[in-house]
Amino acid sequence: MAKKTSQKNSASAQQENDKTTKLQSFTTDASDQFMTTNHGLKINDDQNSLKSGDRGATLLEDFILREKITHFDHERIPERIVHARGSAAHGVFKVYEDMSKWTKAAFLCNPGEETPVFVRFSTVAGSRGSTDLARDVRGFAVKFYTQEGNFDLVGNNMPVFFIQDAIKFPDLIHAVKPEPDNEMPQAASAHDTFWDFISQMPESAHMIMWAMSDRALPRSYRMMEGFGVHTFRFVNQQGVSNFVKFHWKPLLGVHAVAWDEAQNISGKDPDFHRRDLWDAIESGAFPEWELGVQIVPEEDEFKFDFDILDPTKLIPEELVPVQRIGKMTLNRNPENFFAETEQVAFHVGHVVPGIDFTNDPLLQGRLFSYTDTQLIRLGGPNFHEIPINRPIIPVHNNQRDGYMRQTINRGKTSYGPNALGNNDPLQAKGSEGGFVSYNERIDAKKIRARSRSFFDHFSQARLFFNSQSDAERNHIIDALSFELGKVKAVPVRERMLAVLVQIDKSLAAEVAFALGLHIPKIGLDELNNSIPADADPKDYTSLNPKGSLSKSDALSMAGTVKNTIQTRKVAILAADGVDEKSLSKVKDTLIAQGAVVHIIAPKLGHIISKGDQQITPDESFLTAASVLYDAVYIPGGSNSVATLEAEANAVHFLNEAFKHCKAIAADDEAIQVLESTYFFKKLPAEYSTDTVLREGVIVSSDINSLKDIFIKMIAMHRFWDRENPRKIPA
Numbered sequence: 070m071a072k073k074t075s076q077k078n079s080a081s082a083q084q085e086n087d088k089t090t091k092l093q094s095f096t097t098d099a100s101d102q103f104m105t106t107n108h109g110l111k112i113n114d115d116q117n118s119l120k121s122g123d124r125g126a127t128l129l130e131d132f133i134l135r136e137k138i139t140h141f142d143h144e145r146i147p148e149r150i151v152h153a154r155g156s157a158a159h160g161v162f163k164v165y166e167d168m169s170k171w172t173k174a175a176f177l178c179n180p181g182e183e184t185p186v187f188v189r190f191s192t193v194a195g196s197r198g199s200t201d202l203a204r205d206v207r208g209f210a211v212k213f214y215t216q217e218g219n220f221d222l223v224g225n226n227m228p229v230f231f232i233q234d235a236i237k238f239p240d241l242i243h244a245v246k247p248e249p250d251n252e253m254p255q256a257a258s259a260h261d262t263f264w265d266f267i268s269q270m271p272e273s274a275h276m277i278m279w280a281m282s283d284r285a286l287p288r289s290y291r292m293m294e295g296f297g298v299h300t301f302r303f304v305n306q307q308g309v310s311n312f313v314k315f316h317w318k319p320l321l322g323v324h325a326v327a328w329d330e331a332q333n334i335s336g337k338d339p340d341f342h343r344r345d346l347w348d349a350i351e352s353g354a355f356p357e358w359e360l361g362v363q364i365v366p367e368e369d370e371f372k373f374d375f376d377i378l379d380p381t382k383l384i385p386e387e388l389v390p391v392q393r394i395g396k397m398t399l400n401r402n403p404e405n406f407f408a409e410t411e412q413v414a415f416h417v418g419h420v421v422p423g424i425d426f427t428n429d430p431l432l433q434g435r436l437f438s439y440t441d442t443q444l445i446r447l448g449g450p451n452f453h454e455i456p457i458n459r460p461i462i463p464v465h466n467n468q469r470d471g472y473m474r475q476t477i478n479r480g481k482t483s484y485g486p487n488a489l490g491n492n493d494p495l496q497a498k499g500s501e502g503g504f505v506s507y508n509e510r511i512d513a514k515k516i517r518a519r520s521r522s523f524f525d526h527f528s529q530a531r532l533f534f535n536s537q538s539d540a541e542r543n544h545i546i547d548a549l550s551f552e553l554g555k556v557k558a559v560p561v562r563e564r565m566l567a568v569l570v571q572i573d574k575s576l577a578a579e580v581a582f583a584l585g586l587h588i589p590k591i592g593l594d595e596l597n598n599s600i601p602a603d604a605d606p607k608d609y610t611s612l613n614p615k616g617s618l619s620k621s622d623a624l625s626m627a628g629t630v631k632n633t634i635q636t637r638k639v640a641i642l643a644a645d646g647v648d649e650k651s652l653s654k655v656k657d658t659l660i661a662q663g664a665v666v667h668i669i670a671p672k673l674g675h676i677i678s679k680g681d682q683q684i685t686p687d688e689s690f691l692t693a694a695s696v697l698y699d700a701v702y703i704p705g706g707s708n709s710v711a712t713l714e715a716e717a718n719a720v721h722f723l724n725e726a727f728k729h730c731k732a733i734a735a736d737d738e739a740i741q742v743l744e745s746t747y748f749f750k751k752l753p754a755e756y757s758t759d760t761v762l763r764e765g766v767i768v769s770s771d772i773n774s775l776k777d778i779f780i781k782m783i784a785m786h787r788f789w790d791r792e793n794p795r796k797i798p799a
């Protein structure tokens with residue numbers, strides 16, 4: 070009966086690696102197969118249950134019905150308490166150069182070696198079915214299936230965190246999740262309990278700047294940075310340890326959408342990021358990131374004006390440059406969402422020899438949480454046997470049994486030492502690849518307290534705010550005004566203003582204005598529960614304010630990669646009578662440069678061009694929306710132009726594209742469509758390439774130069790200056 074055993078994904082461009090090949094033995098494909106019960110019995114009628122006569126009751130005997138319904142009743146498992154909504158992909162990682170000077174991790178020492186990876190991106194606060202475009206931190210969890218076991222780099226798209234100590238994590242998450250009495254709001258931090266907590270946690274000030282910035286609204290998972298957040302250790306063969314921070318740098322640059330756009334996308338396509346990742350991989354446009362490391366020698370541990378163990382601090386790239394040491398490429402979509410994306414279990418404690426932990430108190434707490442959470446979520450101690458979680462190398466130990474055990478362990482002994490079983494499995498010495506914890510000296514008193522070196526909560530929040538472009542800074546102010554505006558309790562808003570004023574007076578003043586409030590005078594000790602009673606306010610400043618940076622360019626997205634239009638989505642608005650030359654010249658050039666182009670017409674089916682060609686639109690104005698595209702072009706052709714001008718949806722499309730600061734191009738013949746928009750009056754009368762590149766709108770009869778400039782405009786991504794003087798809500 071088994072005519073086929075397994076089948077690969079449809080897109081041939083997708084790649085296999087050691088892990089995906091191993092997964093094949095667990096995959097099944099029903100093409101050309103008979104339907105069976107879970108026990109292999111062929112089913113002859115899956116439409117009707119077994120009844121006592123035509124109109125009689127269903128018989129308890131119907132084991133086929135019972136099996137089917139019982140399995141269905143048990144299909145759901147608990148969603149992750151955080152990071153419930155996610156999307157994942159397979160890929161590979163390759164190191165550029167031998168890193169053995171710093172670490173003995175074999176996958177970082179052999180430039181020829183390809184290490185399979187599985188990467189899951191996520192939002193944090195929302196449930197499994199919530200929108201991708203929530204204002205939120207994004208998870209960026211990478212499982213490396215190395216020859217020495219799995220290494221999980223369980224990071225986020227922001228380099229710092231809200232709290233310094235793991236003991237506050239349940240409070241943080243209870244505060245941000247929907248409120249417990251009415252389960253509102255979903256996937257949003259804009260509510261009383263979140264800001265009530267944050268306003269009393271000044272240590273979250275730095276992370277709040279990130280979360281209120283456009284970093285919380287990525288254009289794509291493929292266009293965000295990733296960070297390991299904590300300081301880890303690299304340990305080399307000689308046992309020498311250096312501190313290390315991990316970074317992921319996307320080759321397509323770091324790009325965001327506007328807040329108004331994000332809210333619209335949430336309605337038009339809540340799966341926007343999931344679809345974007347899936348489509349890119351299906352089409353062979355494989356997402357790529359470089360792995361970066363910042364390495365700090367042990368002897369430099371105390372040379373910074375912050376504590377490198379404090380997860381609310383980053384190491385500015387200006388102080389310790391990020392070395393790019395390898396590349397990750399995601400080149401294959403999962404076969405099955407539940408089996409892979411949902412059941413994958415990451416753990417910050419999955420390390421390989423050469424990578425070790427530090428005493429960062431947040432990291433230390435995480436080392437406990439990740440196994441614990443899988444026990445309940447995946448239902449028992451054998452979750453490591455789920456195919457996606459298995460290492461690519463064999464597992465041998467004396468752990469046995471438990472729910473859903475799959476491995477059939479041979480032999481009598483499941484203990485050690487054992488003489489009966491030859492003492493197998495053997496312990497591996499360090500020289501044989503056994504993991505040996507870094508020999509850190511510990512000599513301390515047991516205390517329940519916060520180190521004073523963790524007390525400066527505002528210097529890096531200020532550094533972040535000061536490092537933003539004008540537009541990015543305005544977006545932070547708008548985001549805070551929005552979020553605190555949604556808070557009903559005025560004392561919470563006021564306490565938050567008292568925190569913001571510590572970061573930047575103008576920031577606090579602008580938010581206070583939007584809220585119609587004055588900035589209250591509240592002492593820090595009233596704001597911060599973790600401050601000991603004997604604390605002195607001078608403890609809450611930087612350890613070395615004079616040594617601090619005032620600006621770090623790496624913290625702004627303004628200077629990111631802007632030289633490619635690869636995978637950007639461009640809409641071409643057209644109707645019957647469109648000039649096919651004007652359309653195809655631009656379309657073909659954009660596609661040749663790697664953009665995704667959709668023709669959008671008043672209705673689906675086909676349109677007939679000026680030269681009588683039949684063109685099939687990809688979307689109609691009903692199914693498409695400007696917020697799902699990065700740029701828009703209107704080709705010539707008088708009939709098409711007249712139809713679009715009269716089509717309210719086409720004009721709305723353009724108005725929205727302008728409002729969200731996107732590149733807009735029109736054939737000279739199509740200018741009358743632009744004339745119907747609200748922004749036409751704002752455009753400069755005379756054009757030069759310079760004005761066009763500043764404004765992001767081009768109208769020209771010279772299609773050749775139009776397409777070249779349009780490409781530059783799309784590469785720039787957004788023309789945030791258009792928001793000035795801040796009359797456009799975005």
Ligand code: HDE
Nearest residue numbers: 149152189208209210224225235238298434435438439442
């Ligand atoms: Fe997590 N986190 N976390 N976290 N985290 C989980 O583990 C936790 C933290 C991160 O795609 C949970 O398997 C504690 C920082 C990602 O499957 C849970 C603390 C960072 C993912 C958990 C933190 C992260 C998780 C929920 C404070 C960035 C999704 C489901 C001490 C460096 C992984 C699960 C995936 C998931 C606990 C803080 C990243 C409950 C206790 C900081 C990307 O174990």
